[in-house]
Amino acid sequence: MLAFVEGVGLVGPGLRGWQASRAIFAGKQGYSRAPTAVAASELLPAAERRRAGVPVKLALAAGQEALANAGRDAAATATVFASSSGDCDNLHYILEALATPERQISPTRFHNSVHNAVAGYWSIATQCRAASTSLCCHDGSFAAGLLEAASQVAVAGAPVALIAYDHPYPEPLNAVRPISGDFGLALVLAPQATDRAVATLDVAFVAQETDATRVADPGLEALRTGVPAARSLPLLSALARGFRGTVILEYVAGTHLRVAVTPCA
Amino acid sequence: MQSLAISHYSVVNCLGAGARAVADAMRDKRSGLARCDFETVALDTYIGRVPGLEEARVRPDLGAYDCRNNRLAQLGIELDGFAGAVAQARDRYGAARVGVFLGTSTSGILETELAYRRRDPRTGALPPDYRYAQTHNTFSLADFVRRYLGLQGPAFVVSSACSSTAKVFGNAARMMAAGVCDAAVVGGVDTLCLTTLYGFHSLELTSRGPCRPFDAERDGLSIGEGAGFALLERVGVRPEDRAMLLLGIGESCDAYHMSTPHPEGLGARLAMQRALESAGLAPADIDYVNLHGTATRTNDAAEDRSVHELFGDGTPCSSTKGATGHLLGAAGITEIIISILAIEHGLMPGSANTRRIDPAMKCRYLIEPRKARARRVLSNSFGFGGSNCSVVLGAAG
Numbered sequence: 057m058l059a060f061v062e063g064v065g066l067v068g069p070g071l072r073g074w075q076a077s078r079a080i081f082a083g084k085q086g087y088s089r090a091p092t093a094v095a096a097s098e099l100l101p102a103a104e105r106r107r108a109g110v111p112v113k114l115a116l117a118a119g120q121e122a123l124a125n126a127g128r129d130a131a132a133t134a135t136v137f138a139s140s141s142g143d144c145d146n147l148h149y150i151l152e153a154l155a156t157p158e159r160q161i162s163p164t165r166f167h168n169s170v171h172n173a174v175a176g177y178w179s180i181a182t183q184c185r186a187a188s189t190s191l192c193c194h195d196g197s198f199a200a201g202l203l204e205a206a207s208q209v210a211v212a213g214a215p216v217a218l219i220a221y222d223h224p225y226p227e228p229l230n231a232v233r234p235i236s237g238d239f240g241l242a243l244v245l246a247p248q249a250t251d252r253a254v255a256t257l258d259v260a261f262v263a264q265e266t267d268a269t270r271v272a273d274p275g276l277e278a279l280r281t282g283v284p285a286a287r288s289l290p291l292l293s294a295l296a297r298g299f300r301g302t303v304i305l306e307y308v309a310g311t312h313l314r315v316a317v318t319p320c321a
Numbered sequence: 322m323q324s325l326a327i328s329h330y331s332v333v334n335c336l337g338a339g340a341r342a343v344a345d346a347m348r349d350k351r352s353g354l355a356r357c358d359f360e361t362v363a364l365d366t367y368i369g370r371v372p373g374l375e376e377a378r379v380r381p382d383l384g385a386y387d388c389r390n391n392r393l394a395q396l397g398i399e400l401d402g403f404a405g406a407v408a409q410a411r412d413r414y415g416a417a418r419v420g421v422f423l424g425t426s427t428s429g430i431l432e433t434e435l436a437y438r439r440r441d442p443r444t445g446a447l448p449p450d451y452r453y454a455q456t457h458n459t460f461s462l463a464d465f466v467r468r469y470l471g472l473q474g475p476a477f478v479v480s481s482a483c484s485s486t487a488k489v490f491g492n493a494a495r496m497m498a499a500g501v502c503d504a505a506v507v508g509g510v511d512t513l514c515l516t517t518l519y520g521f522h523s524l525e526l527t528s529r530g531p532c533r534p535f536d537a538e539r540d541g542l543s544i545g546e547g548a549g550f551a552l553l554e555r556v557g558v559r560p561e562d563r564a565m566l567l568l569g570i571g572e573s574c575d576a577y578h579m580s581t582p583h584p585e586g587l588g589a590r591l592a593m594q595r596a597l598e599s600a601g602l603a604p605a606d607i608d609y610v611n612l613h614g615t616a617t618r619t620n621d622a623a624e625d626r627s628v629h630e631l632f633g634d635g636t637p638c639s640s641t642k643g644a645t646g647h648l649l650g651a652a653g654i655t656e657i658i659i660s661i662l663a664i665e666h667g668l669m670p671g672s673a674n675t676r677r678i679d680p681a682m683k684c685r686y687l688i689e690p691r692k693a694r695a696r697r698v699l700s701n702s703f704g705f706g707g708s709n710c711s712v713v714l715g716a717a718g
Binding site for chain 2: 141152167170190191197307310
């Protein structure tokens, strides 16, 4: 399945936006890990901005950057959201409350607990009524999102914004499902080459176990294995370096995605 | 879109196990709702519970996945000859060519709710027998089903609250159109848990009695649980079957509020329009609409408005949630199967527990079941976050 990458957005530990991070992927600047810096989006109305958790901030920051780079209108662009775990802080509060005799949970916490809460906030922020889906595939969530987004581009023939994000659980869930940092990325994919296109991706599902492509920098490689959404880093690195070749992405056990990357001239 | 064959399906919920039980309940306008007796829940509400899940266990080789949600998944897979049909598809296409696209809203969260009561008093740690990936994680349902059925094709879970298991038909259709797989297992499961019972209670959206969709005195929903699965194949692969067809699907967002539908039903209407466009049909081609009809004040009013705007007052429609309860993430597949049964049996379902239609409602709402030929049916599923999905189904030939 062919898709043109028109825009990239990124926010993560020591990664402050796609433009600022390209030099790190290209090896021109060292990577040093620092807490993810992300602010609430100005696009959200005040009430929603107050209620939104970290995943909403990650998704909006990465998504807005990618759409701006692509020169696309967010209100008219379909979306695919992918995350392993949704709003982990919010879930922990609910579970703690349900373990008390009172079992009082707030309505806001409850509606924030759905896996598609981020998609809901996104549509309110951007006033987008185009189709949107919210996927989960544990450690393979980014690959699942890319597969879905590529199939939409191929079949519907319209651009789509793929937005993947993950946010750590507090204890005690962190001990059984460690996610090492806050990470969000977005790719705007389109069916045709435009002057914004940076690369062509040819995405293929392969039902074989294979090692995923790694990233050379040890700090970035630790981030890749530590955060499900950061399983995207080999692809982001390829895009930043203008790499031509194949990137293998981790997907469901016993399978992988093979992505042939061709930079646009 | 290119129509797809729904060659097999299975269903289980509080109305019973299997398509026959659900069809009989529709014919008899029977409700499966009963006063809430789930776990230690102390709420004055009704639920649609599947009996026997506490004693059930998943297949021993997949014992790590044992939880209420996956037990119900297994129960569903083993009904209506579904597992056998998938085994045939696996042989026909190859295990890597059959996708698994399922929906759930809360997956096995009940396990985590119970584990939080058993945290180590000193360290706060979860009990050592707690298994996150196989039970709690949203993907655990598709992971379990994929392993249970021995499939190796593409897989993921769509979790968009109450539209989840309708939307998976779109994912499967795209994957098949793009050539990523040749067949797909779609549908999904949601099971009772404290998060949704206490959560909807906190929003004051649960009824104290059995829910009464479109009733003048409706006062909220009844939460249920259920599983439903469908096998999608290309049309003509099995010409010997009189297959039911997936004709179209439409998806939209409200872009309005996290837990309240757009008051004019704007997103709902967009989803229905897109589904009709995708099927190449006009509103007049639809014989029956299975409504989302949760029995909350706001959902039913907004949905009535959008359905009336599109279909006028001539197209029969009803919500079956007075019979099943609101199966949340499993509502989509359950009502798609109920829609298929309506076509197969020539019976448009009535609305169990609805006594008097709200006089403000304008669409042609059926309280009593109606024996009538329905060749094409549209089914609505709407969820939190303003996620809407409509699916058009039809008889082949």
